[in-house]
Amino acid sequence: MLKTLRLSFALKNTYRVNSILYSLKQIPLLGRLFPAALYQVRGLKIFANILSVLWEVLSVFLFKCIYFLTLVCGLGLLYQNAPPQLSFLHILLFLTLIGSYMNTSLFDPTRDKYYAMILLRMNARSYTLVNYGYALLKTVIGFLPFTLLFGLNRGVPLWLCLLLPFCVAGTKLTVAAYSLWDYEKSGYVRNENKLQKFAWLLTGIFLALAYIPPALGFVLPLAVYAALWLVWIPAGLVSLRRVLTFRYYREINQELLAQMFAQMDTVKEAVKTANEKTISADTSITSQKKGFEFLNELFIKRHRKILWKSTIRIASICAFLVCGILLLMIFLPESKAEINQMVMTWLPYFAFIMYLINRGTGFTKALFMNCDHSLLTYSFYKQPGFVLRLFQIRLREITKINAVPALVIGVGLCLILYASGGADNPLNYVVLLVSILAMSVFFSIHYLTIYYLLQPYTAGTEMKSGTYRIIMILTYVACYAMMNLRLPILVFGAACIAFCVLYSITACVLVYRFAPKTFRLRT
Amino acid sequence: MQFVIEHLSKRFEQKEVLKDIDFTFQEGKIYGLLGRNGAGKTTLFNCLNRDLKADGGSFFLDEDGVRREVSAEDIGYVLSTPTVPEFLTGREFLKFFLDINEGSIQNLKPLDEYFDRMSIAPEDRDKLLKDYSHGMKNKMQMLINIIAQPKILLLDEPLTSLDVVVAEEMKQLLRSLKEGRVTIFSTHIMDLALDLCDEIVLLSHGELEVVEKSNLDSQEFKEKIIAALKEETYA
Known part of the structure; x- marks a missing residue:
């Protein structure tokens, strides 16, 4: 019996240690410091072993502690x-x-x-x-x-x-x-x-x-x-x-x-079949265009469900919310001042909202899983001119898709601002609308650019880029942090528009310079 | 025309997968690339197709003494697992390909003629590629790769998962295509290599070497190849 216990511990420990070492190796930059024969190095093994034992001890108490603090006593306090x-x-x-x-x-x-x-x-x-x-x-x-x-x-x-x-x-x-x-x-x-x-x-x-x-x-x-x-x-x-x-x-x-x-x-x-399921089987879908426009049109039409339908749904929800707030102000006129104050200073909040409703990740994922994943194995597809041509077309498409809810939100905010008492400077309306649209363009370009520059997937549709993951997390953190910012429309809006324009130009330059080399399947 | 590789090397951390490969492939021949598991056949193909950056060395086309860089459209690369854009129909994929390569493809034919040549049935031509069978996807991939008439055709285990009829069709096709280009065919199946290929090239110890057939009968030749491959030690 003791032998069984010892063996099962040794086994569990071995693969825990190896997973720790494996994840160390996956950290970008830091991972390169570790040798290929990582799993043989004694010092590292001992270190991982200590972590593993600590985890075992900790897991006995930690979860119970959290359980008691939250579910049993935390809620009980109420x-x-x-x-x-x-x-x-x-x-x-x-x-x-x-x-x-x-x-x-x-x-x-x-x-x-x-x-x-x-x-x-x-x-x-x-x-x-x-x-x-x-x-x-x-x-x-x-x-x-x-x-x-x-x-x-x-x-x-x-x-x-x-x-x-x-x-x-x-x-x-x-x-x-x-x-x-x-x-x-x-x-x-x-x-x-x-x-x-x-x-x-x-x-x-x-x-x-x-x-x-x-x-x-x-x-x-x-x-x-x-x-x-x-x-x-x-x-x-x-x-x-x-x-x-x-x-x-x-x-x-x-x-x-x-x-x-x-x-x-x-x-x-x-995963593969789930992605294939997003392809519409409607045989009436055709295209009269040629070359890349042909490819793109068919792609967009056959992925209408995950691209356009969801963006239209988001736009309708936004429109619905705007109407709700407008109605609220009609029935509850005393809320106007507060709402006016909010719209005037809460623009940074919308960076996070725009982040949430952006279809960029869904678009690039569908692009890869159902299109680039296979086409990138053909050499004709990788010719620099073609890569860039398709980038332009795709940028146009994703911008269009994201612009619909952005337009609804931008116009909606302007209406709310007007109805809640307006702003002293009419420039506020312009900046409000333009900055929301600029954010939407920013996210469109952002996702497509990092997709073209880092192309994180392998032929087996495995995500293999630590840098890509880190950028994704940073994007989230940055947008989340914006929520705590309270700035007047003009200040934040102007800064935001300037940033988006600069970023977009830089991104396009980078793509034109590097994408023909970086837009490949990972091996 | 010759396809010349000079001093090509690639290492993954300490492991030297390709070391200083020097080889000249002749036009009009099918080369059978044999090697043990993990010998680096796919790495070699990936380097030639520029999916993977080589650490050193170069490769180029030598046309009557004039050297020129190998460009993307010179290479056709057929993978063992066929990959085709699932959201297009066979006909649409072919049309897209012909559209964007209009300038470079000689004697353009009607789409159906290409399908006939690959014996893809008329009722399948307008189906989405996601609904194609493995063998049909493979044919489609092969078709796209050969229409462009690439100077170099790389085939990574292309026939292993096909049924006997399709495999035979493909073999015939490859034989008929070998003029005017270098075909490099990697496989684990020795009989296939002997049947189809004009030269047998071994990738072992990170180097390429031809196995001379000289006047050996096929059994002796096989034994010679096995013996050469067995020498591979674990570096």
Whole structure:
């Protein structure tokens, strides 16, 4: 038994260490410092091993701590209608019941189980039991400090606090034993990551039971809670026998893990078919144009669903919101001053909104998955003149697509500004409209440019550029930060227009200079 | 015309995949490129197709003593897994290709004639390429690559996943196309290489070398190739 435990630890640790090393290597620039024989270097291995052990220890306590801080106590703090000790026991009880079937560890198809039992053919029964025992032990040890800390703090008796972790383990054991019995009877293998409708329904009910009654001040007496909790200890002990004597661990795991790894193989396939599904099968779509315009027109028409339809939907929602605000001002004239103030200073906020509604990433992704991914393997497609010609056409298209909601928002804001009392300087209207449009053009160019300059995908449609990812994150962070900015329209608008114009020019120059070289499939 | 590679080298970190390749390919011949798994066949093709930047060396076309740079349209590269733009129909893809290469393609024919030549059935020509079978995608890819009449045709394991009938058609096609160009054909299937190719070239130790057939019968020739490939040590 100890040997099994040691082996499964060593295995889990090995691939954890390797994943840590692998991710270190993926960091741009820093990754180059690491040698190719990274996985042989002793020092690095020791370092990763320490991280791995730390993670194991941390994972015992960290998640439990967060769980108690937020779900059990955090939300419980809001409840003034019931004694804290009772609402604590109440909420924890129902959440534990949910956890008993959502977090079993026995029916969780994980990678280490696959490696150990399927690939390395370890004895399924002893592997499962040893790891299950370890998982239960982690549950008890992980829960104990927090039931003591939070429970005592809320006035739950010490003896109950000490027993609660064992009750939690008891619920898990009982559900596990029931599921094993169910397998023997019906052959059905539970998979905690693929719950049935019934389980989701039950979760909904338990959640409602956990939070609604204490909020209304309805709780049971302490003795009843104690009984409801403690009953799980004998139940767990009885179940333990069943878990230990169950004979079909190999069969259960075989089925559980086969499901999982059939899934993993098909993930790539699924991405491909998902992308192909976005292509319209409408045979009446044709084009009378020639060359690249022909290619582009067919592309846009056959991807109408993900390009134009969604942009029109966004534009309609924006129009709807604008109408709503206009109506609000008609019915509630006293809101005008505040709205006027907002429109005059909240323009930076729209940088983030424009970021959110931009179709640039969807467009470049569709471009790659359904078009460039294949055409880039043909040498004619990579001729510099053609690359740039197509860039122009695509830039025009994505700008058009993004301009529709931008126009709606820009005009809408001008209307709102006018209706809410107007601005002293009529230039405000112009700047408002132009800066919104400039932002939309900026995002269009931005995404297309980084796509052409970094082309992050491989022929296998795998994303392989760290730089691309970092730029994406930076774009998000920058736009998000803008939300906190409060500047008058004229100041921000002028700066924004200037920036967009400058950026667009720079981007186009860069594309013209480098894209013929960078717009390739990654290898 | 000759296709000359001089001092081509490529390394991935410490591993030298191509080291100082010097080779001259002659017009009108099909070269069978053989090598162990991981020997660098695809790397070589990727370097020649400029998908991958070589670390050093050059390659060029030598036409009657006049050297010129290999441009993108000189190369046709057929990948083992066929890739075609899924959102176009076969006919549209062909039309697009002919449109943009109008200037450079000699004796343009009606679209259907090209399809006939590849034996792609009339009812399939107006289907979206995403609904094509593997073999049909392969034919489509081959068609696009040969219409442009590239000087150099690189084929990476092109016949392995085709059914016997299509594979035979393709072989015939490649034979009929070999005049006026250099065809380099990478494969793991020795019999295919012996059947189709005029020369057998080995990629081993990061270098290219011809296996002389001289007066060996095919069995002896096979043994010689295997023996040469076995020498490959793990660097």
